[in-house]
Every structure is written in structure tokens, then in C-alpha cells.
Amino acid sequence: MTNVIQVGSLEQGYGKTVVLKNINLTVNSGEILALIGPSGAGKTTLVSTIMGMLKPMKGDVTVLNTAMPNRQLLAKIGFMAQTDALYESLTAQENLMFFGSMQGIARKQLREKIPHAANIVNLVPDLKKYVKDYSGGMKRRLSLAIALVSDPEILILDEPTVGIDPELRQQIWNELHKLAKAGRTILLTTHVMEDAEEADEVMMIRNGAAIAQGTPEQLISEYDVHSVEEVFLKAGRQQDAHTNND
Amino acid sequence: MRILTMIKRILTEMLRDKRTLALMFIAPLFILSLLYFLFQSNTDQTASLGVRNVNTTLVSAVKNKHVKIHEVTSNQSAEKVIHDHDYAGVLSQSGDHLALTLQNSDQSKTAILKQSLQKGQIQLKSQAAVTVIKTQAKALKKMQAALAAVTRQMGQAGRNGQVGRPSMDKSVKNAPNYQVTTHYLYGSSKSTYFNTLLPILIGFVVFFFVFLISGIALLRERTTGTLNRLLATPIKRGEVIMGYLSGYGIFALIQTLLVVLFTIYVFNIQILGSIWNIFLINILLAIVALTLGLLISTFASSEFQMVQFIPIVVIPQIFFSGIIPVNQMADWLQPVAKIMPLYYGAQSMSDVIQKGASIVAIAPSLGILLIFIVVFLALNMLSMRHYRQV
Ligand SMILES: Nc1ncnc2c1ncn2[C@@H]1O[C@H](COP(=O)(O)OP(=O)(O)O)[C@@H](O)[C@H]1O
Numbered sequence: 001m002t003n004v005i006q007v008g009s010l011e012q013g014y015g016k017t018v019v020l021k022n023i024n025l026t027v028n029s030g031e032i033l034a035l036i037g038p039s040g041a042g043k044t045t046l047v048s049t050i051m052g053m054l055k056p057m058k059g060d061v062t063v064l065n066t067a068m069p070n071r072q073l074l075a076k077i078g079f080m081a082q083t084d085a086l087y088e089s090l091t092a093q094e095n096l097m098f099f100g101s102m103q104g105i106a107r108k109q110l111r112e113k114i115p116h117a118a119n120i121v122n123l124v125p126d127l128k129k130y131v132k133d134y135s136g137g138m139k140r141r142l143s144l145a146i147a148l149v150s151d152p153e154i155l156i157l158d159e160p161t162v163g164i165d166p167e168l169r170q171q172i173w174n175e176l177h178k179l180a181k182a183g184r185t186i187l188l189t190t191h192v193m194e195d196a197e198e199a200d201e202v203m204m205i206r207n208g209a210a211i212a213q214g215t216p217e218q219l220i221s222e223y224d225v226h227s228v229e230e231v232f233l234k235a236g237r238q239q240d241a242h243t244n245n246d
Numbered sequence: 247m248r249i250l251t252m253i254k255r256i257l258t259e260m261l262r263d264k265r266t267l268a269l270m271f272i273a274p275l276f277i278l279s280l281l282y283f284l285f286q287s288n289t290d291q292t293a294s295l296g297v298r299n300v301n302t303t304l305v306s307a308v309k310n311k312h313v314k315i316h317e318v319t320s321n322q323s324a325e326k327v328i329h330d331h332d333y334a335g336v337l338s339q340s341g342d343h344l345a346l347t348l349q350n351s352d353q354s355k356t357a358i359l360k361q362s363l364q365k366g367q368i369q370l371k372s373q374a375a376v377t378v379i380k381t382q383a384k385a386l387k388k389m390q391a392a393l394a395a396v397t398r399q400m401g402q403a404g405r406n407g408q409v410g411r412p413s414m415d416k417s418v419k420n421a422p423n424y425q426v427t428t429h430y431l432y433g434s435s436k437s438t439y440f441n442t443l444l445p446i447l448i449g450f451v452v453f454f455f456v457f458l459i460s461g462i463a464l465l466r467e468r469t470t471g472t473l474n475r476l477l478a479t480p481i482k483r484g485e486v487i488m489g490y491l492s493g494y495g496i497f498a499l500i501q502t503l504l505v506v507l508f509t510i511y512v513f514n515i516q517i518l519g520s521i522w523n524i525f526l527i528n529i530l531l532a533i534v535a536l537t538l539g540l541l542i543s544t545f546a547s548s549e550f551q552m553v554q555f556i557p558i559v560v561i562p563q564i565f566f567s568g569i570i571p572v573n574q575m576a577d578w579l580q581p582v583a584k585i586m587p588l589y590y591g592a593q594s595m596s597d598v599i600q601k602g603a604s605i606v607a608i609a610p611s612l613g614i615l616l617i618f619i620v621v622f623l624a625l626n627m628l629s630m631r632h633y634r635q636v
């Protein structure tokens with residue numbers, strides 16, 4: 001197991017406002033890390049920093065032993081953004097072809113890979129439809145298929161399960177576990193506790209700070225509770241108590 | 247490779263967007279045609295003139311195809327007559343005195359009347375002069391005849407008088423019959439203000455529509471997040487900009503060809519210079535508009551905001567593009583024109599179309615347009631940094 005994503009003493013923000021404080025995390029190859037926290041906690045900011053879209057204010061981010069930001073490295077990352085960024089006047093197939101080529105995959109290869117990626121998210125029958133005729137959930141699934149289509153070493157998924165029904169959610173998790181077993185590294189964000197329970201590692205973020213970190217089982221026993229959700233609530237109360245004491 | 251894929255995507259998107267296609271290809275032709283007809287109607291304008299007690303010779307001298315004469319018999323005031331009949335003016339004569347009262351709500355009609363009256367007076371004066379000369383000539387002839395009789399009687403001394411006679415006849419006949427032929431360097435006697443305006447209008451129409459469509463297209467990419475998503479792939483920022491530039495550039499090119507060919511063949515506009523120079527100017531102008539549109543869209547967060555930039559970025563350029571001659575502007579205003587891309591585009595368009603300027607003559611303007619392109623491209627590269635730092 002080699003460490004694929006490494007974040008050390010990261011401080012990040014926009015302009016003068018600081019959004020993330022002292023974030024440390026490591027994701028090893030073949031591991032799934034879930035970033036969990038309420039909306040506005042700073043999950044997307046952290047993901048963007050790991051992707052190299054933002055330069056760290058302080059601290060450092062390395063991916064595959066390369067300091068981020070680094071443009072070439074993006075070829076090895078399959079990314080799913082929180083908001084569906086799709087070309088509405090193109091079909092799903094055309095969107096997959098376009099982003100796949102941008103990722104650096106040859107068109108011929110893409111034609112072979114698209115059915116597989118579409119199958120994971122149950123979109124095969126709808127590939128020829130225009131995206132503007134898609135429902136919200138279908139767009140979400142297409143975004144995930146775009147992240148998967150290049151079969152990348154690293155997957156970074158920002159809220160991949162929002163708007164996806166439970167049955168399909170299970171199917172997606174099965175695929176993610178399969179990918180992890182094959183050595184892919186996966187980092188995803190969520191505010192759904194069920195997702196956290198599926199992950200190998202969990203990092204809880206609240207108000208820009210990491211309040212708890214570890215495997216779900218570790219955390220449940222450490223906080224002496226019965227579920228990941230309770231861990232989050234307890235850790236949150238401790239954070240509030242801490243800041244009130246200051 | 248990536249640029250080609252981007253171009254292909256932009257073409258597919260555009261071809262499916264029928265409304266934008268229409269805006270890009272039909273709207274410019276529509277606007278130019280509209281202006282053409284608006285200015286065309288101006289040449290056939292007639293002004294009606296009421297005349298009261300005016301000498302009939304003067305009336306027929308004033309009369310021409312632009313002036314419609316109405317005999318006024320009533321004794322009402324000129325103001326009242328104009329008001330009642332909606333005449334452009336009333337001309338009254340009392341003795342030697344002529345009084346012209348003008349409605350003056352339409353200056354072009356006023357101009358027609360004043361001009362016609364002036365022309366009429368000149369015509370009468372020259373006719374009068376001819377009559378005077380003719381009577382004098384007759385008198386002279388009589389005198390000469392008398393003189394000749396005298397000299398004949400006196401014998402051989404009449405040689406000098408005979409030499410003088412034919413030359414005098416000749417000068418009398420030729421003096422009043424001026425034949426004026428007017429030569430037009432550009433256009434013809436049918437030329438209107440439209441012909442002067444057209445080179446500027448072509449440049450403006452190309453600039454405006456390319457600016458608007460490229461700006462809004464990139465804006466859509468920004469607001470839907472596809473630009474952000476695109477920059478999460480290993481594509482270079484330069485490749486993104488070149489992709490947009492070539493993708494929308496293809497449409498700008500087609501639009502430019504369409505507008506130029508339309509104006510030349512449908513309006514039958516005479517071009518003194520080379521048509522290739524016209525294409526060159528407009529293509530450069532379109533690229534300036536494209537890069538500026540991409541750049542300005544950075545500062546807008548909705549399509550409505552993009553439209554709000556039009557009064558700031560586009561409208562002032564019209565004023566400085568030569569519709570009002572720049573060298574007649576206040577001194578402090580003239581340098582403002584020099585920072586407007588359209589000024590250089592329109593200027594060289596006028597030079598090529600109306601003065602037949604060669605590529606060498608317009609090269610400085612083209613060079614400045616190129617500088618605009620380079621500067622806007624560099625600024626676009628910088629603004630992309632906002633989305634991805636590398
Ligand atoms: N582009 C931005 N400019 C300024 N502030 C931002 C920007 N994006 C996010 N923020 C702020 O950063 C904080 C964290 O946002 P985000 O990372 O999106 O949270 P999450 O993804 O966990 O919901 C929020 O307070 C948000 O208002």
C-alpha cells in the first residue's frame with residue numbers, strides 16, 4: 001500500500017477568509033476515504049485543493065508524490081464535481097466522448113469504455129438522449145460515468161450519491177469497492193452517514209476543521225457509540241465545547 | 247487533438263442552437279438591409295412649397311423634382327398656411343422682396359427648399375445676364391455695321407474693325423452656356439449617406455454580433471460549470487482559449503463572408519480597393535471581438551449582465567468609428583478614438599472601399615488590431631487562472 005494522496009497542515013480559503021484549518025490526511029492506494037460534514041463545512045474546498053484547482057494558502061498537497069497543483073497529473077484523476085457540469089445540447093454519449101478525449105483517451109478506446117461506464121450507472125438505454133431531457137438524478141449518474149470512463153488511478157467524487165435512489169446507490173458502492181480492490185484510490189465527500197459506513201476511512205469536517213478521523217469501526221468504539229452518525233454528533237459537541245472554552 | 251475535439255463540440259452545439267445561428271447569420275443582414283432602405287428613402291424626399299404672388303418665372307426656376315409647388319391665394323398668414331396644409335414652407339413676394347417662411351421641423355426638407363430657391367435665383371440671374379449681354383451684343387453689332395458702313399465709305403481703313411467683329415460674336419455666344427459635368431471619385435450622383443456609412447456599418451455589425459455571441463457562449467460555460475469541469479482535465483489553458491477562438495472563429499468567418507458579400511452584391515456597392523483587404527480587416531475585427539467577448543464574459547455572472555456591458559463596451563465604439571469624423575471632434579476626445587478597435591477597423595474599411603487603399607496603406611491599422619488581439623488573449627489567459635492555477 002503506497003500513499004497516493006497526502007495533505008499536510010493545510011490551511012485554505014478564499015481571499016482573506018480562511019475556510020479550512022490544519023487539515024492532515026492520507027489516502028493509500030486501494031482505499032476509500034469519505035469526507036463527511038454538513039454543507040458549508042469546506043469539503044468542496046478541500047477537494048478542489050487536492051485537485052489543484054486552488055493553490056494551498058499554507059501547508060502542502062501531494063498526489064502520487066507530485067506537489068499539487070500539477071496539470072499533467074489531472075490525467076490520472078477521474079473527477080465528479082458537486083454541480084453537474086454537462087453540455088445540455090449534446091447527448092450523453094457525446095458528453096462522455098468529449099470529456100473522455102479531454103482526459104486524454106483516444107476516441108477508439110473511448111467507444112469501447114463508454115458502455116461499461118454507462119452500465120455502472122444504468123444509463124445504457126439513455127446514452128443517445130440529449131442531456132437537456134435528463135432528470136436531475138440521471139445527470140448526476142452521467143457525471144459519475146464521466147469520472148469513471150477513463151478508468152483512472154484516482155477517483156475524486158464530490159457528493160456522488162445526492163439524488164440517487166437507494167438501489168442504484170448500492171450498485172454504485174459495489175462498483176467502488178470493486179475498483180478499490182483493483183487498486184484504485186477513491187476520495188469522496190458526502191453528508192449522508194450511510195455513505196460513511198461504506199468507506200474504509202472517514203474524515204469528519206465541521207466548520208473547516210477535522211473533528212474525527214479513522215475507520216468507521218475505530219471511531220464507533222473510540223467514541224463509545226453505536227453508529228457513525230452518533231460519532232459525528234458527539235465529536236461536534238466536543239468541538240463546540242472546545243471553542244467555548246477558548 | 248484536444249483543440250480539435252473542442253472545435254467539434256462547439257460546432258455541434260452551435261448547429262443545434264437554431265436561434266443563435268439565426269442571430270449570427272440573419273440578424274446582421276436584416277439590420278444592414280433595414281438601414282439601406284431607411285437611407286434610400288431619403289433621396290426621393292420632396293418638400294411642398296406654397297407660393298403667393300411670386301413671379302412665375304421664379305416659380306418655374308425654383309421648381310424641380312424635389313419641390314412640389316402649391317399656389318396660395320388666401321390672405322392668411324404664412325404660419326397659418328403652413329399649419330393648415332402641412333407645407334414645408336411658404337414663399338411670398340411683395341414687389342422686389344421675397345419672404346420664405348419655413349416649417350423647419352424636418353431639416354432635410356428645409357435644406358431642399360433653401361437650396362432650390364437659391365438655385366432658382368442663380369438661374370434667373372444668369373438668364374438675365376444672358377439677355378443683357380445679348381441686347382448689348384445687338385447694339386454692338388448695329389454700331390459695328392454703322393462703323394463698317396462708315397469705314398467702307400472711308401475706303402481701306404476698315405481692316406481693324408473687321409478683325410474685331412467675329413471674336414466679339416464668339417465671346418457673346420459662349421459665355422453663359424456653362425456645361426458642368428461632375429465626376430465622382432467614389433459612388434455616383436445616386437450616392438447617399440448610406441454609402442459613406444456602409445464601410446463603418448459592416449465593421450460594426452461584424453464586431454457587435456461576434457462579441458455578443460462569443461461572450462454569451464463562454465458565459466454559459468462559466469455559469470453551468472462546464473468550464474470548471476473542463477479545467478479539471480489536463481487541458482492547457484491556452485488550448486481552451488485556442489479552442490474557443492477557433493470554434494467560434496469559424497462562425498465569425500462565415501458571418502463576415504456573408505455580410506461582406508451581401509453588401510457588395512445585394513446593395514451593389516462599389517469597392518475601389520481589393521475585396522481581399524476587406525475580408526482581412528473584418529476577420530481581424532471579428533477576432534478582436536471574439537477575444538474581447540471572451541474576456542468581458544469573465545466580469546459578467548449572467549447573460550443579462552453580459553448585455554449590460556454593451557452600452558459600455560460596444561456603443562461608444564460606434565461614436566468613435568467615423569460616423570462623426572474623428573478629426574472634427576474636440577481635441578481631448580480624439581485620443582479616446584485611438585483606444586477603440588472599431589475605430590481602426592472602420593477607418594481602414596472606409597479607406598479600402600472609398601479610397602481604394604492598398605494593403606500597405608492599411609497595414610498600420612491592421613497591426614494595431616493585431617496588438618488588440620494579443621493583449622486580449624493574454625488577459626484571457628490570466629483570467630483563466632481564476633479557475634485553475636496551472
Ligand atoms: N468561491 C468561493 N469564494 C468565497 N467563499 C467560498 C467559495 N466557495 C466556497 N466558499 C465558502 O467556503 C465555505 C466552505 O464551502 P464548501 O467548501 O463549498 O463547503 P461544502 O462543500 O462542505 O458544502 C463556505 O462558507 C462557503 O461560503
Ligand SMILES: [Mg+2]
Pocket residue numbers: 040043044045082158
Ligand atoms: Mg460541497
